[in-house]
Amino acid sequence: MSNPDSGTIDLAEEFLGRRTPMQRIQVTLHRYPYLSPLIVLIVAIAIFALINPRFILPGNLSFITQQTVVIGTLAIAQTLIILTAGIDLSIGAIMVFGQMVMANLAITAASNAANFGLPPWLAITIGICASILAGAINGFLIVKLSLPPFIVTLGTLSVFTALTLILFKARTIQGPEMPDLLKVMGVAIKIGSFQLMVGVIVMLVLFAVFTYVLRMTSWGTHIYAVGDDPQAAELSGISTKRVLFSVYVVAGFITGIGAWIYIGRTGAASPNADPSINLDTITAVVIGGTSLFGGRGTLIGTLLGAFIVVVVENGLALAGLDQAYRVLAIGILVIAAVALDQWIRKVRA
Amino acid sequence: MTNRITRGRTFAAIAAVGALSVTLAACSSGTTATTESAAAAAPAASEAAAPAATVAVSLITKDSTNPFFVAMQEGAKAAAAAAGVELTVGSGKEEGDDAGQIALIENAIAQGQAGILITPMSVNVNEAIKKARDAGLYVIALDTPTDPPDVVDITFATDNCLAGEAIGQWTAGKLNGAKAIIARLVIFNDRMVSVDYCRDNGFLKGLGVDIVDPTIMGDEALTGKYTTGAGGDYEIVCLEATGANEEGGRKGMETCLSKNPDINVVYTINEPTAFGADAALKAAGKTVGKDVFVVSVDGGLAGVEAVKAGSIQATSQQYPLRMASLGVEAIKAIADGGAPPANTSANGQFFDTGVTLCTEDPQDTVTSAPQENAQYCIDNAWG
Numbered sequence: 053m054s055n056p057d058s059g060t061i062d063l064a065e066e067f068l069g070r071r072t073p074m075q076r077i078q079v080t081l082h083r084y085p086y087l088s089p090l091i092v093l094i095v096a097i098a099i100f101a102l103i104n105p106r107f108i109l110p111g112n113l114s115f116i117t118q119q120t121v122v123i124g125t126l127a128i129a130q131t132l133i134i135l136t137a138g139i140d141l142s143i144g145a146i147m148v149f150g151q152m153v154m155a156n157l158a159i160t161a162a163s164n165a166a167n168f169g170l171p172p173w174l175a176i177t178i179g180i181c182a183s184i185l186a187g188a189i190n191g192f193l194i195v196k197l198s199l200p201p202f203i204v205t206l207g208t209l210s211v212f213t214a215l216t217l218i219l220f221k222a223r224t225i226q227g228p229e230m231p232d233l234l235k236v237m238g239v240a241i242k243i244g245s246f247q248l249m250v251g252v253i254v255m256l257v258l259f260a261v262f263t264y265v266l267r268m269t270s271w272g273t274h275i276y277a278v279g280d281d282p283q284a285a286e287l288s289g290i291s292t293k294r295v296l297f298s299v300y301v302v303a304g305f306i307t308g309i310g311a312w313i314y315i316g317r318t319g320a321a322s323p324n325a326d327p328s329i330n331l332d333t334i335t336a337v338v339i340g341g342t343s344l345f346g347g348r349g350t351l352i353g354t355l356l357g358a359f360i361v362v363v364v365e366n367g368l369a370l371a372g373l374d375q376a377y378r379v380l381a382i383g384i385l386v387i388a389a390v391a392l393d394q395w396i397r398k399v400r401a
Numbered sequence: 402m403t404n405r406i407t408r409g410r411t412f413a414a415i416a417a418v419g420a421l422s423v424t425l426a427a428c429s430s431g432t433t434a435t436t437e438s439a440a441a442a443a444p445a446a447s448e449a450a451a452p453a454a455t456v457a458v459s460l461i462t463k464d465s466t467n468p469f470f471v472a473m474q475e476g477a478k479a480a481a482a483a484a485g486v487e488l489t490v491g492s493g494k495e496e497g498d499d500a501g502q503i504a505l506i507e508n509a510i511a512q513g514q515a516g517i518l519i520t521p522m523s524v525n526v527n528e529a530i531k532k533a534r535d536a537g538l539y540v541i542a543l544d545t546p547t548d549p550p551d552v553v554d555i556t557f558a559t560d561n562c563l564a565g566e567a568i569g570q571w572t573a574g575k576l577n578g579a580k581a582i583i584a585r586l587v588i589f590n591d592r593m594v595s596v597d598y599c600r601d602n603g604f605l606k607g608l609g610v611d612i613v614d615p616t617i618m619g620d621e622a623l624t625g626k627y628t629t630g631a632g633g634d635y636e637i638v639c640l641e642a643t644g645a646n647e648e649g650g651r652k653g654m655e656t657c658l659s660k661n662p663d664i665n666v667v668y669t670i671n672e673p674t675a676f677g678a679d680a681a682l683k684a685a686g687k688t689v690g691k692d693v694f695v696v697s698v699d700g701g702l703a704g705v706e707a708v709k710a711g712s713i714q715a716t717s718q719q720y721p722l723r724m725a726s727l728g729v730e731a732i733k734a735i736a737d738g739g740a741p742p743a744n745t746s747a748n749g750q751f752f753d754t755g756v757t758l759c760t761e762d763p764q765d766t767v768t769s770a771p772q773e774n775a776q777y778c779i780d781n782a783w784g
């Protein structure tokens with residue numbers, strides 16, 4: 053199938069009801085990949101709210117949305133890539149690289165390695181371009197040299213991390229040193245006692261835009277086609293190489309926006325920012341019901357997946373459990389999500 | 402799609418990446434001498450006598466990005482350049498990368514170096530350190546003692562327990578009898594690492610809370626009385642793991658505020674964590690320095706500037722540059738036939754490189770460290 057909405061399930065056949073209840077669930081989940089994460093999220097929220105009523109206070113809910121913003125934004129890029137049956141292990145390294153470019157170009161501190169002091173909008177633009185370039189390097193190696201995405205991005209993970217340390221002398225840029233525009237994503241808009249971060253709005257806009265792009269444009273349809281069956285896609289006239297390359301470039305762009313959001317979120321640009329973010333994005337995508345085998349999945353699912361990761365961590369913390377239990381819970385969720393995906397895929401057999 | 406790749410090609414790709422990373426490692430170990438170490442320059446009188454074989458030393462830190470470890474690397478490089486020591490600089494990839502440190506220790510043994518300066522990641526590197534000492538290397542732990550401490554020859558360190566006590570005592574003086582509602586932002590809450598439990602329990606001890614086992618965090622009563630200064634009630638709201646960085650500090654503080662929005666004391670493991678906590682507190686509408694006091698340990702430049710600006714009220718400053726430069730000089734002296742250094746700390750277990758409490762609001766209750774204003778600490782800061 054080349055689009056999540058025009059599935060291979062014959063509606064008439066489904067209507068006749070010649071299926072066991074289990075099969076019906078399987079078919080429904082196959083048609084709506086975001087249904088399982090939605091159920092998990094609702095159940096998780098209900099349980100955590102029962103354990104600790106503070107969980108659903110507006111203050112905590114605004115913390116949850118703020119904690120989702122970086123992983124959610126990067127997960128958009130990761131979803132596009134995984135839909136093509138690829139993977140990006142370097143996404144966090146690209147984000148850190150992008151934010152260090154932005155921060156270093158914008159400041160003029162005497163202790164800084166490079167004293168550029170560019171206008172903030174220019175620094176941000178160049179930082180996003182640096183991320184696009186990094187994505188293009190991944191895309192080039194994957195498409196032109198026909199290397200597997202896993203190997204390429206495993207390598208560029210180290211390369212981009214090392215470049216960040218070499219170019220920027222491993223120095224953390226603190227909030228007060230940076231112009232306000234770099235930190236604008238962290239500004240909170242108060243709605244009663246709920247705080248909406250600007251970065252959260254940007255993330256949601258990105259989700260909306262790319263959901264539209266995936267559903268309504270031929271580029272979006274081609275991404276599903278390439279991920280589902282590259283040979284068939286090629287035979288039907290799609291340039292799989294061009295689609296693949298463009299996906300990594302677009303992913304670089306989204307990651308660049310993510311870098312800007314990250315600066316707002318932490319109020320600092322640190323070269324050792326969040327080393328687990330690479331895998332966290334993959335976790336969010338997988339829990340969100342997108343198949344690691346490509347061709348099936350939605351951005352709504354990914355958004356839900358990102359929220360699940362954060363809700364589970366936050367909820368278990370409020371329930372008084374240590375970090376190790378939160379990591380354990382996320383691990384179990386990932387395995388359950390992939391097992392469910394395997395089972396759902398059998399619907400076609 | 403792209404799995405037409407041959408095995409040879411894959412290997413070539415891996416080899417290329419490997420070769421590149423070796424090149425990068427080589428670049429990063431280049432020396433950048435600073436003048437700062439001149440202040441800390443000590444004996445090493447024998448440097449003029451050109452030795453037959455160059456003395457080689459490895460500096461192995463937890464990571465290469467934390468300004469604290471960058472300062473150590475600078476101190477070591479300057480001292481090595483001055484003393485004619487061949488220095489290899491390496492680190493784990495991140496907090497928790499034991500395997501990375503073990504490999505670097507093994508490299509030092511293989512190269513027949515004279516000694517190792519290491520900030521041990523955890524007890525998991527103990528065996529490798531023992532191997533190094535068996536092979537005749539003099540091993541100095543920097544900043545973080547090993548557990549048990551006699552795994553290394555000697556430790557050059559800040560007394561992290563005293564550093565924690567000083568900020569706890571300061572907090573008690575500042576509260577002056579008011580109820581303490583405490584958030585604790587540590588590195589890990591599911592693993593016990595010495596720097597982590599020493600600072601955290603030191604803080605509680607300084608405040609006058611019964612810490613039960615000094616090597617375990619979180620075993621103390623969640624409510625009770627603190628006794629330092631005027632004394633009063635305390636309530637511990639949370640013990641959150643942050644990974645000791647900004648994002649972790651912000652997330653941890655947010656979790657704590659969700660548990661209890663009335664927190665008025667925030668202990669942070671280091672200043673990056675404090676910056677994250679400060680961002681979360683400000684976003685929650687708190688006035689830091691008035692509604693809530695943020696205390697920390699480290700004394701990095703950005704950290705003590707934050708003391709001046711008011712987003713941190715007190716922090717214990719330590720001196721990593723001095724640890725590393727003294728360490729290099731000590732190994733050089735031993736290799737040239739000199740005597741090994743002796744312990745100088747209060748408990749006689751390590752070589753104390755000193756600590757200063759940085760605050761704009763000194764308190765009579767502080768007895769574990771001298772108090773200085775932010776400007777003094779800025780002038781003496783690393784990073």
